[in-house]
Amino acid sequence: MNELLILIPILLISGMIAGLLAGLLGVGGGIVIVPMLYHIFIYLNIDISIAMPLAIGTSLSTIVVTSIMSARSHHKKGGIDWDLVKVWLPFVIIGVFIGAFSANFIDGVTLKVMFGVLLLVISVHMIISIRRSLVIAKQLPSFPGQSIFATLIGTFSSILGIGGGTLMVPLLTLFSYPIHKAVGTASLFGLVISIPATLGYIFIGWDVPNLPTGSTGYVNWLGFIALVPMTMVFAPLGVKLAxxxxxxxxxxxxxIFLALVGIKMLLV
Known part of the structure; x- marks a missing residue:
């Protein structure tokens, strides 16, 4: 009971912050939710070997719901490039299964380091893109290049619990891809990635002892119940504040905040 009294209010506040930042800055929820959940679980004295995969699995579970809502909205506005979906879909799925399988062999400390590196990369990209447009080509590469990109996105998104947008949107815009189409298409891939990846984290954590209250494998349903409504309510408010x-x-x-969090996750 004491654990619940501490956990639920913190999760509600975390969902509020994640939703506001997602709407305000256009960042994927996972990039905010994973480090928040990780530090919450560490605060509750959950071992790092459990805290990091639990944060990732729970983040992926929330992306299932939020990506459905987002993809439906973008589809109604014609914001999903179905031709790109047809090309990328099988390779993203292959990547998701590679990531879900690989996660079974990656310990919590390594996951923490990988996520810290990801935060630093996103931070640098964000700072550069604020000042100038980042474009390396006028169109997407040929089929072999696109298949490699799609596989890597599926793999790392499923391992790190970030959905598709965090990696896919910056990558597509590097190749002069329209930003609105990139965001809309990535929202659909968020669903494609999050469902099997969530099931994967439930499976690999099924018999793990000492999981916190309300967990099935590496998915904490208290976190899911608290985060999803808050992110859905506060994301539109973030858009208005923008x-x-x-x-x-x-x-x-x-x-700068992401960079500091990334450095902390690398060093501590």
């Missing part, structure tokens, strides 16, 4: 606040300054501050 029209009144200086988003460039906020993105810079958030990029």
């Amino acid at each position: 029209y009144f606040l200086n988003v460039k300054q906020l993105k810079t501050a958030f990029a």
